[in-house]
Amino acid sequence: MLNLRDAGSHFWDRLNPIQRKIFVVVAIAFLFVVPYLNEFGPTSFLNTPIASFKDALVYPIGMFVLMALGLNIVVGKSGLLDLGYVAFFAIGAYTGAILSTTTGLNMWEILPIGIALAMLSGFILGLPTLRLRGDYLAIVTLGFGEITRIVVLNSKFTGGTNGVPNIPPPPKVGPVVFNIMNPQNYYYLIVVMILLTIWMIRRLSVRRAGRAWEAIRQDEDVAMLMGVPTLKYKLWSFTIGAAVGGAAGVVFASKVMVIAPGMFDFQVSILILACVVFGGIGNIWGVVLGATLLAYIPERIRFLTDTRQLAFGLVLVIMMNFRPDGLLPRKKREKIKEKAKETK
Amino acid sequence: MRLEIKDLRVFYGKIEAIKGISVVVNQGEIVTLIGANGAGKTTTLKTISGLRPVTSGSITFDGQDISKMPAHERVALGISQAPEGRGIFPGMSVLENLEIGKYFRKDRRNEMKEDLEKVYHLFPRLKERAFQAGGTLSGGEQQMLAIGRALMARPKVLLLDEPSMGLAPMMIANIFKIITEINTELGTTILLVEQNAQQALQRAHRAYVLETGKVVKEAKASDLLNDPDVRAAYLGTGANAH
Numbered sequence: 001m002l003n004l005r006d007a008g009s010h011f012w013d014r015l016n017p018i019q020r021k022i023f024v025v026v027a028i029a030f031l032f033v034v035p036y037l038n039e040f041g042p043t044s045f046l047n048t049p050i051a052s053f054k055d056a057l058v059y060p061i062g063m064f065v066l067m068a069l070g071l072n073i074v075v076g077k078s079g080l081l082d083l084g085y086v087a088f089f090a091i092g093a094y095t096g097a098i099l100s101t102t103t104g105l106n107m108w109e110i111l112p113i114g115i116a117l118a119m120l121s122g123f124i125l126g127l128p129t130l131r132l133r134g135d136y137l138a139i140v141t142l143g144f145g146e147i148t149r150i151v152v153l154n155s156k157f158t159g160g161t162n163g164v165p166n167i168p169p170p171p172k173v174g175p176v177v178f179n180i181m182n183p184q185n186y187y188y189l190i191v192v193m194i195l196l197t198i199w200m201i202r203r204l205s206v207r208r209a210g211r212a213w214e215a216i217r218q219d220e221d222v223a224m225l226m227g228v229p230t231l232k233y234k235l236w237s238f239t240i241g242a243a244v245g246g247a248a249g250v251v252f253a254s255k256v257m258v259i260a261p262g263m264f265d266f267q268v269s270i271l272i273l274a275c276v277v278f279g280g281i282g283n284i285w286g287v288v289l290g291a292t293l294l295a296y297i298p299e300r301i302r303f304l305t306d307t308r309q310l311a312f313g314l315v316l317v318i319m320m321n322f323r324p325d326g327l328l329p330r331k332k333r334e335k336i337k338e339k340a341k342e343t344k
Numbered sequence: 345m346r347l348e349i350k351d352l353r354v355f356y357g358k359i360e361a362i363k364g365i366s367v368v369v370n371q372g373e374i375v376t377l378i379g380a381n382g383a384g385k386t387t388t389l390k391t392i393s394g395l396r397p398v399t400s401g402s403i404t405f406d407g408q409d410i411s412k413m414p415a416h417e418r419v420a421l422g423i424s425q426a427p428e429g430r431g432i433f434p435g436m437s438v439l440e441n442l443e444i445g446k447y448f449r450k451d452r453r454n455e456m457k458e459d460l461e462k463v464y465h466l467f468p469r470l471k472e473r474a475f476q477a478g479g480t481l482s483g484g485e486q487q488m489l490a491i492g493r494a495l496m497a498r499p500k501v502l503l504l505d506e507p508s509m510g511l512a513p514m515m516i517a518n519i520f521k522i523i524t525e526i527n528t529e530l531g532t533t534i535l536l537v538e539q540n541a542q543q544a545l546q547r548a549h550r551a552y553v554l555e556t557g558k559v560v561k562e563a564k565a566s567d568l569l570n571d572p573d574v575r576a577a578y579l580g581t582g583a584n585a586h
């Protein structure tokens with residue numbers, strides 16, 4: 001079967017530095033025009049029938065890509081199965097909602113607070129549970145996701161079932177205005193966040209943390225025998241993943257302006273995990289592609305109301321049968337000889 | 345360097361796998377731990393490395409009690425292990441496997457080249473295969489890599505768990521020859537766990553015989569080679585073989 005990942009990396013390898021710059025510029029220009037593709041004749045088939053295309057680009061598509069990248073740090077890099085990732089998204093969203101409606105802080109000021117709170121809860125949850133292996137961790141994180149939702153549902157300060165209304169949008173940055181009339185600007189903001197996240201993951205992956213995660217994922221006991229402080233690095237991947245989820249939450253709240261507990265149920269965790277697995281665990285571009293498709297397709301086929309979920313599920317099952325490692329699986333590295341020349 | 349295990353007990357849940365053993369490894373020695381399947385050899389090594397918690401008893405290293413110390417700190421003290429089944433990272437190249445053996449060394453940048461040379465000198469095959477994925481090596485090559493990787497940490501004591509497991513006779517002889525070389529030329533102390541008692545007793549200075557979690561014999565290795573009980577139980581030759 002066609003190997004998209006190898007085709008992609010061969011394409012990139014063959015480009016000289018100038019061609020690469022041109023490619024990056026073209027790619028960024030493309031990302032810039034994406035919100036207008038549905039208005040342009042030949043690509044108008046992309047239009048989403050019910051939700052406005054620009055809104056769909058922000059949520060679910062952009063948000064799913066961002067969260068899938070965050071979850072991929074946990075599941076794909078260090079091999080920890082987190083079934084409650086939505087909790088961090090919820091913590092970010094409620095931090096944004098509550099602080100922006102009760103204090104004078106704006107979204108830009110709240111963003112670091114939301115990230116910090118998500119990381120802190122990731123740390124507190126991780127410290128006792130990351131000593132556990134495999135299945136236990138999955139159960140505990142699943143429980144954490146549900147507990148977070150139930151707490152939010154039953155607390156006064158979160159508005160209970162009604163949630164938090166009237167969340168103000170972020171103030172403008174230079175000429176870029178954030179309001180209902182300009183959903184594309186939220187999209188651009190999320191693209192920037194996605195690019196920052198990708199940059200961060202790539203930086204970390206080539207460093208000691210990346211080596212440690214790789215070792216932990218392949219064999220945790222042996223990683224310990226090599227002197228890798230496994231608990232520390234598992235905690236790191238968990239809290240960095242939480243940070244991305246928290247950041248997504250803060251922006252989400254300011255975009256949708258009203259949040260309620262129903263937006264943060266278990267299904268979201270599973271969908272995000274499905275994005276990661278569908279795209280290719282551990283491969284950044286696979287995860288981006290997987291999340292884009294899994295968020296977009298249900299929006300695109302919304303006219304199928306009744307059979308929509310069925311069709312979607314069928315596509316997933318068939319796909320995973322043909323490509324069990326995802327659309328763009330991570331490198332298996334049977335032969336790594338070509339690297340020999342680069343390093344020597 | 346002195347590794348001392350005293351009255352060590354280790355449990356898996358309610359099952360007592362190690363029932364109060366005492367073992368001493370002195371500087372410069374090769375000490376071997378022999379015993380049948382399930383005797384508790386691997387458990388002993390895992391406990392020394394910190395992968396299994398101690399229920400009671402103590403492990404002291406250079407006079408310091410390390411029985412509560414996290415595993416990665418024990419590596420930094422100078423305890424390295426080539427685990428049972430080799431534990432090669434299948435998705436990393438041979439070179440990356442070796443590099444990660446130095447993970448905790450503060451001065452790894454400067455030591456890397458020298459130590460890689462050292463390992464490649466002991467195992468020239470690894471140099472030829474430096475960029476091959478660990479998972480695609482043959483069993484013998486993986487064992488070489490496991491030992492080489494443990495040496496990258498510049499251990500004071502090297503723990504080897506059944507290095508001969510699953511290897512052809514030629515390769516077994518080769519691995520044992522290199523184990524002696526590591527001991528004599530690099531001066532590394534070795535605690536060797538083996539089922540291949542013949543080879544292990546020929547190479548080691550002292551030996552312990554482990555049976556269902558207890559030390560049943562402790563002697564000079566050469567004495568055990570001629571011990572009728574040991575010959576009958578572990579060397580596959582009855583008392584009448586003389």
Ligand SMILES: Nc1ncnc2c1ncn2[C@@H]1O[C@H](COP(=O)(O)OP(=O)(O)OP(=O)(O)O)[C@@H](O)[C@H]1O
Pocket residue numbers: 356359361379380381382383384385386387388428539
């Ligand atoms: N993870 C575990 N859970 C429960 N019991 C275990 C576990 N690991 C080992 N045991 C038990 O502890 C005892 C000692 O096992 P150990 O692996 O230390 O033996 P060994 O001497 O290394 O044997 P072998 O030569 O077959 O490798 C055995 O009875 C084994 O069944």
Ligand SMILES: [Mg+2]
Pocket residue numbers: 385386387428506
């Ligand atoms: Mg064993």
